[in-house]
Amino acid sequence: MDSTSYLSLTGRLLIGLPLAMSGLGKLAAYGPTTAMIAAVGLPVPTLAYAVAVALELGGGLLLIAGYKAPGTVDFTDALPLSTVGKDVYTPCQVIPY
Numbered sequence: 001m002d003s004t005s006y007l008s009l010t011g012r013l014l015i016g017l018p019l020a021m022s023g024l025g026k027l028a029a030y031g032p033t034t035a036m037i038a039a040v041g042l043p044v045p046t047l048a049y050a051v052a053v054a055l056e057l058g059g060g061l062l063l064i065a066g067y068k069a070p071g072t073v074d075f076t077d078a079l080p081l082s083t084v085g086k087d088v089y090t091p092c093q094v095i096p097y
Contacts, residue, residue, distance in 0.1 A: 008066075009066075012063050012064055012066055013064060015060075015063055016059075016060045016061070016062075016063035016064035017060065017064065018060070019056045019057075019059055019060030019063065020056070020057055020060030020061050020064065021060075022056045022060075023052075023053050023055075023056030023057025023058070023060060024057060026049065026052055026053050026056065026057075027053055027057065030049065033049055033052075034046060034048075034049050037049060037052075
């Protein structure tokens with residue numbers, strides 16, 4: 001492997017691992033996650049939960065595996081778009097610069 005391959009793998013891991021871990025966290029905590037989704041006013045919390053888990057866990061694992069990496073990034077970019085206009089972040093999740 002040349003250095004370009006290692007850089008690509010490193011980048012995919014740095015993006016894919018947090019996505020996959022977040023999906024696993026949501027998968028392990030169904031009740032609290034759907035309650036939080038309902039609390040912020042998103043419609044159909046169970047559907048939103050399923051979409052979030054599929055995007056985060058599935059997209060993260062696909063990205064780590066390198067399966068169609070540019071398309072996978074577009075796939076995982078859909079998750080933040082689903083929360084546009086909603087205040088879904090708590091103050092401790094926002095990193096001040």
